Amino acid sequence: MGHLARLFAVAGLLLVLAACSGAGRDPFVGRWTYDPAQSDIAVPDLVLTPIEGGRLRSEGGGTADYEFRIDGGDSLTANGRVVSWRTVGPRAWTMTKSRDGAVVETSQITLSDDDASLITAGAGLLPDGSDFHRTTTYRRTSGGPGLAGHWRSVSVDTGATWDGYVISRRADGIMLWEIPTDHQSISGPFDGSDLAIVGPGTPAGLTIAVRRTSARELSTTTRNAGEVAEHGSISLSADGSVMTELSWAPGHEDQKSKAVYIRTP
Numbered sequence: 001m002g003h004l005a006r007l008f009a010v011a012g013l014l015l016v017l018a019a020c021s022g023a024g025r026d027p028f029v030g031r032w033t034y035d036p037a038q039s040d041i042a043v044p045d046l047v048l049t050p051i052e053g054g055r056l057r058s059e060g061g062g063t064a065d066y067e068f069r070i071d072g073g074d075s076l077t078a079n080g081r082v083v084s085w086r087t088v089g090p091r092a093w094t095m096t097k098s099r100d101g102a103v104v105e106t107s108q109i110t111l112s113d114d115d116a117s118l119i120t121a122g123a124g125l126l127p128d129g130s131d132f133h134r135t136t137t138y139r140r141t142s143g144g145p146g147l148a149g150h151w152r153s154v155s156v157d158t159g160a161t162w163d164g165y166v167i168s169r170r171a172d173g174i175m176l177w178e179i180p181t182d183h184q185s186i187s188g189p190f191d192g193s194d195l196a197i198v199g200p201g202t203p204a205g206l207t208i209a210v211r212r213t214s215a216r217e218l219s220t221t222t223r224n225a226g227e228v229a230e231h232g233s234i235s236l237s238a239d240g241s242v243m244t245e246l247s248w249a250p251g252h253e254d255q256k257s258k259a260v261y262i263r264t265p
Helices: 003-009
Strands: 030-034 046-051 055-060 066-068 071-076 082-089 092-099 102-111 117-125 131-142 149-157 164-169 175-179 184-187 191-196 206-214 217-224 227-236 242-248 257-264
Touching (some): 066 071, 066 082, 164 257
Antiparallel strands (some): 030 257, 055 066, 092 102, 117 131, 131 149, 191 206, 206 217, 217 227
């Protein structure tokens, strides 16, 4: 249910939802608000590769793969969004993402003079109509000059954007885990089975499996069309007031993203 999976599913944003066994109040039940001060978010490496026809292929970076030109033309991503890049300066571009004809995100992309850093400053609307802002700074690890190369995120700033989960337990014992801003939800048992993520704009075939490893700990596996996209773990503090979520791409345990949530009355 990680932050990475959410960027992949909805312009940087996913949720987890599930069910638990046993009697009494589940310790995960409640409203949880994201705390940026305690979090350390990372997005997957961004790889921009030149291909035929003067185009580039974009892989990673917390979004679905796609191919594009920097001349303002439209490109279709694997999850059905339309992406358009336009050159606005010698080392600057504007990128827009659209869904069903409506722009959902606009990003200003800037390449440093020494070709070593790439900054994407994005803004748009979440499915509930609220504003979001996200600035990601990447450091080049290979390739170049220019946009082409392998980029690793070194910081992610979500500003004052509200984010969080609401977890409740139904009368039949099934737990509902929701992200209100994304209008997303999932329900099912904490038994490791794949659960469909439901919500507007969510790619078909995106699932998450949640397994309870202890009373206050969960493990998660997110899959896209059957392929593992992300692993994760979720734990509660001893007093139940803080929830910590770690997430990472397969084979990249050294690049874990940390999201901290505070229980809200």
